[in-house]
Amino acid sequence: xxxxxxxxxxxxxLPAFKLTDVRSGDVMSAEDFTQSAMVVMFICNHCPYVKLxxxxxxxxxxxxxxxxxxxxGIASNDATAYPxxxxxxxxxxxxALGYAxxxxxxxxxxxxxxxxxxxxxxxxxxxxxxxxxxxxxFDGARPGNGVEVTGESLRAAVDALIGGKTVPxxxxxxxxxxxxxxxxxxTIGRGPG
Numbered sequence: 001x002x003x004x005x006x007x008x009x010x011x012x013x014l015p016a017f018k019l020t021d022v023r024s025g026d027v028m029s030a031e032d033f034t035q036s037a038m039v040v041m042f043i044c045n046h047c048p049y050v051k052l053x054x055x056x057x058x059x060x061x062x063x064x065x066x067x068x069x070x071x072x073g074i075a076s077n078d079a080t081a082y083p084x085x086x087x088x089x090x091x092x093x094x095x096a097l098g099y100a101x102x103x104x105x106x107x108x109x110x111x112x113x114x115x116x117x118x119x120x121x122x123x124x125x126x127x128x129x130x131x132x133x134x135x136x137x138f139d140g141a142r143p144g145n146g147v148e149v150t151g152e153s154l155r156a157a158v159d160a161l162i163g164g165k166t167v168p169x170x171x172x173x174x175x176x177x178x179x180x181x182x183x184x185x186x187t188i189g190r191g192p193g
Contacts, residue, residue, distance in 0.1 A: 010169060011131050014132070015111065016029070018030075033072065039158060043120050043121050049121060049142065049177055053138050057073075057151075061101045109182060118179060135171065136153060137153045
């Protein structure tokens with residue numbers, strides 16, 4: 001089922017988190033990231049919206065690796081219902097694609113809830129004070145719409161922050177598969193999306 005970003009209010013403080021990186025096994029917390037900007041992306045393996053932009057995420061990670069930006073992916077889907085979104089497959093896909101950023105596994109889904117993440121992909125960019133400066137889409141590409149994957153929306157926000165400029169407040173929500181909540185969670189998504 002397709003969903004869009006909740007559009008968490010700009011200026012919101014970065015939620016605390018402490019999660020395990022699926023590739024290294026290291027536990028990472030919000031305090032481990034200290035660059036001038038921080039990009040938090042909620043992604044997964046199975047969603048066609050994420051699959052569409054995977055190479056764009058690879059390029060984004062490589063292009064910003066030497067810039068003052070921390071990038072982290074968080075996977076929060078219910079891996080019991082969607083095994084391909086479990087830690088082992090997340091690590092395998094991240095390695096195969098060459099993601100230049102850690103992928104953290106949010107088994108309890110509490111981190112996704114604290115960000116009010118609603119879909120995969122869902123992007124959040126925080127400034128040096130760890131206040132939300134951008135939330136929304138990677139770019140205008142969606143499955144079947146023929147728009148080229150460039151990451152232009154996310155790149156513009158990050159470039160503004162690291163360039164000492166204000167990110168425009170008019171932002172477009174991301175669209176993707178709803179996060180697959182466990183029974184007893186906010187909602188339970190079923191189906192391919």
